[in-house]
Amino acid sequence: MRNNLFLNRMKIYTRNGKIAYDEKFHRGVNIIRGNNSSGKSTITHFMFYALGGAFNDWVKEAKKCSYVIAEIEINGAILTLKREIKLNNFGKANKTEGMFIYWGELEFAEKESEGWQKFNFNTTDNKKSFSNVLFENLNLPIVKGDNNITFHQILRLLYLDQDSPTNSLFYYEEFDTTLTRETVADLLLGVYRQELYDKKQRKVEADKELEDIKREIKVIKRFIQNPFDLIPSNLTQRISEKEKEISEIENEIIRLKNEENKVRFTKNTKLDFEKLNEETIYQRKKVKNSEQRLKNSYYEIEDTEYFIQALKNKLKALNKSILTRDLLGNFPIQNCPECLSPIEPIESTNVCKLCKTDIDDSFGITQAKKIEQEIDFQIRESINLISIKKRQLLELEAELESDKLKLFHLQQKVNSSINDVKTVRQEKLDQLYVDKGFIEGEIIQLRTLYENAEVYQSLIKLQTELEQEVETLKYSIDKITIEQEKLKIEIKQDIEKEGTYLLNNDLKRQEDFYQAKEFHIDFRNNMAYISDKDAKYSASSSFYLKISARYSIFLASLSIDQMRYPRFIFCDNMEDKGIEKIRAENFQRILVEEAEKFETEKYQMIYTTSFIPDELNIEKYTVGDFYTEQNPSLKNV
Template structure:
């Protein structure tokens, strides 16, 4: 069968009560039927399975709370993984993931498991994000600033028993129309990756532009109060003029000192002053040199980090190409020997052996290793990008500080040159006056350089704001085009679901008039309602049929539309709810099995019933044993 992405499949569920196995059941591809009498624990098993996959708001039964943890082996797009969650009434419990089979997981030490929280943080991704990555599903923004979670998806994929009058979603006390709309559109594949990324980028741009404008307003407000000009060109001209005036004044001071020889006492004093200036000059030159060396080192590190990021991105692409290559060659069939060209005997068709050489293919651990390597590369990529940002920030600061250090060096060089020359005490008054003027010029130059630095910052902020604004306009135009495409896809999915629903409702027993003559059916994720021939109010048993037929129709549409993000997985409980008569329950089961038999892709449907259709009882669709009140699903022992 064809594997569409995303595809989720449960291989095995194990529930522990401490060290005791309270439940252990394997599952298979296709339809899985859990059966047993009323009050025998079928819903408890379904709830535990949903919880192990990330569901919340479970209405725990007492026997379930006596258990300690769930282990479930799953296939995520064909790659094996094991998920563990500790059972308890506390909400938002974390999940541990082992990238291998359940048998390997039970033998593995804690260091081989990866712990993920329910909610993401700055330093840790959530288990929903980890599972979405493994299923090659993009992250999507939900209500507020939160991302969609496995719990929100399972509210559609798991039609549980208490939600009879909630035809689309499992009941949730914190549900909002925006959340329902986002979840429905996400599963339907309405929001494509490009549009999602563009919308996220536009939100980032809006925040960055707002930040730039806030900084500019603050700077201009301060400049307006102080009467200063932020004109960078004007400041550059003024600095040149001040530097020329200082050079002329320094030359005049040097000329005055050359007119007469120094007395011994004054000469000693002058030499002492020159020595002090020379020390300061050496220190200033050292600081300037050190800053320039540090900037050069940072630029080299940044360039090296960019090369490392490119290498990581190349490795990620190589991993994807490796997976695609293995998938391609794994499906290749040979009729003739590639060495001697002789016709080969009939090939083995089982998935555990190579059809050419009949060698066992193993447990797929290489695929799990690819997932682990991809996760590690993504972590390194995030760390390297963060490091580049920090180093770039430090380098930008040095580029601002180095000109000030250089100006300070030049000032000390000029001062040292001035005091190192001879001067006459006869012109002391003139020298002091000249020195005061020189000091005033130095202070004015210093302030001009400070304003120049501020003007440079303003110019950079304005340039960056204009660049972000231009990018934002381009993104808005792109988003508008993508949203038009989104509306077309939304109509396509709705038509596929409604067509399947109308067809399947007609196969029900002729009890509900609207179902018998069904001509139109519609659904609305926002209002959580399903209509047939314009009506949404039906008898209890008909509401149960409609709820399960809708979910089955959604699965049917997902196998017809590869772009949909329903992971070709469905859990149905309460097949016999609403006082449904046995014949109608049997017919609903037949509808489910017959519809699923038409699928040509990998899928999995798990449903529970207390009135199993006799034709299914002896089939290979049933899983586990038959549950009774005396032999309940969970083998919970007294402690």
């Protein structure tokens, strides 16, 4: 599925509620015309901001506006975006202002107060950012970790502005990194694979888990130096032998008690015994209740896990339904299913081929995407809930162990409370109880050793599994990286071919351009060059080289399906840095000519200019009035 982003309409409101700007945009080429200082750049700044760009360098007219609202279409789903322009006491706006998103058309969004969702600029553990929403709908992998890519970073390769230096391929940022630029390029070129990212993340986690396990094994071996004490079967046998000894002692105690002629208690002793016995009975019930609560907690966690899996299956089914709709929607129907008569073809894609009724493909997709967001929210909430339940489970396990230990001590007190029983065999019974208590203590120690041995053996098994997993991951990462680099080279060759064509068709102003046999784009180092990275050109030629590079990426995306570039570009000023009028007009002609070799319904190109060729100055290409100082782009400010 090819990625597509379209700007359908944009409205800007003043702080007193009046409309400052309201224009609709069409598929294909959109040209915003006007004299210098008429507000063309301000419109592209608002586009950049509305789509999620981090921008706050507003001119005074823009500061009189309160918010911008834009209707966009992403892969068939229609969304309306709204961002406010809030100024602080120093008149400076917040460049990372959040975004309101409405699932539907702008016309309906403005009539509804409900249905809007607020998303912040940055992602948190509990809430998505608006970048997450846009990434998901554009089928862009969400890059997390040390290099968190926002939609602002994506726009840096979709937006051509006047303020960035001509030697900066990307929209300029003061704090920029080679890793960020390279990741954005890999995402948009389609060579970035989520599988590779996941495997790299998993390898980092597996390496850490392996180190932690090795550390735990080392600690256990330090405190349990006898290797036989780390074998569970050996400890089980020893515990069984001790339990057999206790059984023999208990049988002997019963025999001696049965032979006792008379057992007498003092009044105080009997009271102590009864009190301890009641406490023991209560504690035994408490242990039983704790065991039942623990069992219930296990069942609740298992049910929640089943529920999460069901939601994930539902999410997969929803995505498959969208793909099925696209497949069946493009299936040609040539004969009527009732009478088998030939059906006359219809040019319009918005009319049913059978009944001729108007259809709206975007509604179903939009609803599906909205449901997808809701299911994703339920999954996140369920995962948070299961984390809470697991913490509660640990607390219940600790509580149960504590109750069992208390019961054991109480039982010991009950046994020792019969210290005033007066029989001829008392001395032997007392010794038997001492022996029994000693052996019970040994059993407790052996059970502790057994638990540690079980943990130790589990850790040894897990260590082996992790070592195998790390080796497998390393192999897969190397393999995918090689494949990714190969694909990247192939795509870059197509891009550079487009760039060479744009340079070769420049007016004969720069010999290196119209005689160029090669052209290179270095995303990592933020530059484009012909053969010599250090070559210097005039300001106007440097500008021409930069826009050729940026538009070559856009043009290549129209023919390369695997590119994730959304077939959308917007540019501020085609005649920057003193470029001649005739040279700027020539570039526009060859650019439009190249773009129109493809279906206009599948891309959108927006740019501003003061020098528009006569053949392009028609309704098919233009948007809005020709702006002047007397008729600026922003009204009512």
